[in-house]
Amino acid sequence: MRGPRASRTRAALFTSLMTLTLLPLGCGSDSGSDAESLTLYTCVSDETIQPVITKFEADHPGTEIKLFRAPTGDLNARVAGDERSGGLRADVIWACDPLTMQGYADRDLVGGWTPSAGANIPDHYRTDDYVGAAVLYMVAVHHEDAPAPRSWSDLTGPDYDSVAVPDPNVAASALGALGYFAQEPDYGIGFYSTLKEQGAKQVSTPDDVTAGVAQGLYQAGITIANSAYLAKDAGSPIGVVWPEPGAIAIYGPIAIAKESSDSTVARDFVSYVVSEPGQQVLAKAGSYPTLPGVKGPEIPQGAPVVYPNWSQVTANKDALLDEYQQIFGG
């Protein structure tokens, strides 16, 4: 038998609980004026983005950049969440591959403006909606104990019985490489079939390829140049090759949000990133710049570079991934 006091006790406890639970709702951290601030969404590494922001804020006193940095998957989820809860909260998006950015442009979230400084960026790194700010190069990496491949097709030869391939379902750079090989008459999707027949293994990201080759798990692999040189410079027993017909260039585009197209500070930031000073900061931080003439991380003399046809990759993405999955599963 329970008395009224016990009920009052329970009621008091529940009231306290409600108060405790709702109390933190008043303690949001996102406060302050937005007059001279912009929100930037990006998947570019912390090592690159922090110096660029610091320099821009120093050159534009009173300006604040609010950063959300996350891997592409989380960036996509955040943008999709924003769209369904009042609209995109970013003023500028700096993506890591054109495929992701084209998806935003197709949904009318970004684009419609590119900076005049962008005219100096090569045509294959820009569209009417966005402009390339940095490049990732897909290169070959090999263990010191394995021979250096001269061309991509060497990886399907008898010298290599364990090659690591990054998953194009996870890494957009790997999807760019898949798109390039599929489009190239001398390679085609058969390149991946032959790799698989020779014992190639699929890992998650290009970084996993680099680590696996450095550990000796694989003789060679397809990875991004930054990752390979970082490991090599730190002492990992690997070699980096820009194979024929060329390292595959995957550019990371920057674009202004449609809702912020009139924002001066957003336009200033995009212009700064693709300008010579911005590109120099970015290059010094370890990324490959898109602006010709700005010296970035290591590129061997005369190293060949090839460019996927991104509009074809975008149009054929599902078919490409289906074909790839027939080979590697997943």
Next chain:
Amino acid sequence: MQSRVAGLGQRFGVLAVGGIVGLLVVLPVLRLGYVVWTEGAASLDEVIAQGGLGRAVLNTVLLAGSVTVVAVPLGTLAALGLRRADVPARRWWRFAMLLPVLVPQFVLGYSWTQAYGRAGFTDVALGLPWPSVLGPWGVWAVLVVNTVPLAYLFAAIGLATRAEPNLERAARASGARPVSVLLDVTLPLLRPSIAAASVLTFALTMESFAIPQVMGTPAGFTTVTTTIYRDLSLGSDPRSFVEALALSLLLVALTLLVVVPADLWLGPRLRVTRVADPEGALTLNPRGQGGRWVAAGLGTYLFLGVVVPLVALLAASVTPAVGVSPSPRNWTLDNFRFVVNSRSIDALGRSMTLALMAATLLTVLGGCVAVLERRRAGRAMSSLVTITLVLPGSTLAVAMLITYGRWLGGTLTLILLAYLAKLWAFAHRPISGALDRFPPEQLQAARASGAGPLTAVRTVALRPLAPALLGAWLICFVTALHEVTMSSLLYGPGSDTLAVVALNTQELGRIGPTAALSLLLTLVMLAPAVPAWLAIRWLRTPRRLHPRRVRGAIHVG
């Protein structure tokens, strides 16, 4: 009149907690369902028919089932074994059993590949690689190692709060053999705790992502969560995004198929209505070498499951690059210098604050559901709060964002709400397993003797429930502290947590700094866990209240 007031109180309680369940669990999930329905209804059949999904679902269910049937008995056995007084260094083992849960999942998965994989620690040092560590067996083994402490904690809490030492002594005095006492007295009393541990282990394995991603994907082993991650990775295409949400809801449906029947049918039957004074767990003083065998078993489990992988991680953290020998002449602290900076220290402060708030609120909320699920009107709540536990972190974060992002986007508050939604079942299940020792008659006696409500609760109710409350608090605190998936999607300027900084470092793709940060993260876990565990031990020790303190407790307030 009294019963009317009591009825009103109950209704208020159900309404209040039901309101919070509605805000934190039901509304976000309904929003997800609405998005899937309005944007993806036409292509749902394609989502369900997509290549590989059937295999991923089968893998997920088999994995969850096989981890549960192994981890729960092992955890229970460990708790029962540690009741023996002849286990050498018994107190130390009780703490050490929790070590695997203090290591974040992504750290544990990663450290196992470093320890046992090809070119890993045992391969280099002993020439003994375990190639299957990448693949379903490796994923299963690490998930078992990761969930055994949870089952152990539940069983230990069950023993501390539900044990009937006098019954066991009576059975022994009447000539029952130890096995009979275990099967006929101890295990029946532990059933609610074991059931709670089973449900939670199953749900946690269903939603686990980091370990299948790190160890399963390279071998082509996919689960529903890794498929969701794949969809989100290329999800600037709206169809992939809706696919990811639809798969998350499928995961919830699969888990609820197991959890709801367990809660609605099994739960009430397992509860013991007998109320007794808390007497603490019985310490056994058996003869023979059993204690040493228990210690040897626990030692092997911890050595292979945690120590070797952490040593491999330590080796990676002091080595300048992958592929460089971890011999002393190559050791460097550069990786630690790289990751310890003002940003990570600020983030640590925020993580601590969030984890403290989340664990404290969750203990209260978990207690509320544990009380109310015993009423007819509140019976569905325990199953409801399990829904958000099963939702993959990325999807739950999206659900919170599309529900509350308009007002709370980028704030610590939104991250806190996501933690509360995700971990509510974590707090609820251990308390629920212990609650039928709550002595309402004694509470009423204290109130009738003049004790104020808080004094009555503090002096009468808290002591028997303290191990369960502290256990729930501890597990929520640790989990919130190393939560990464939701925080990395919800953070904004000035609200990045330590795990977000860790993720950013890991994104650099350098194993050394990642290993260093992982080790520091594990040490950060230990700092608050040690005093909390000592407090649990202190509370578990049965002691008689001094008569003067009892009088004081009744008359004060």
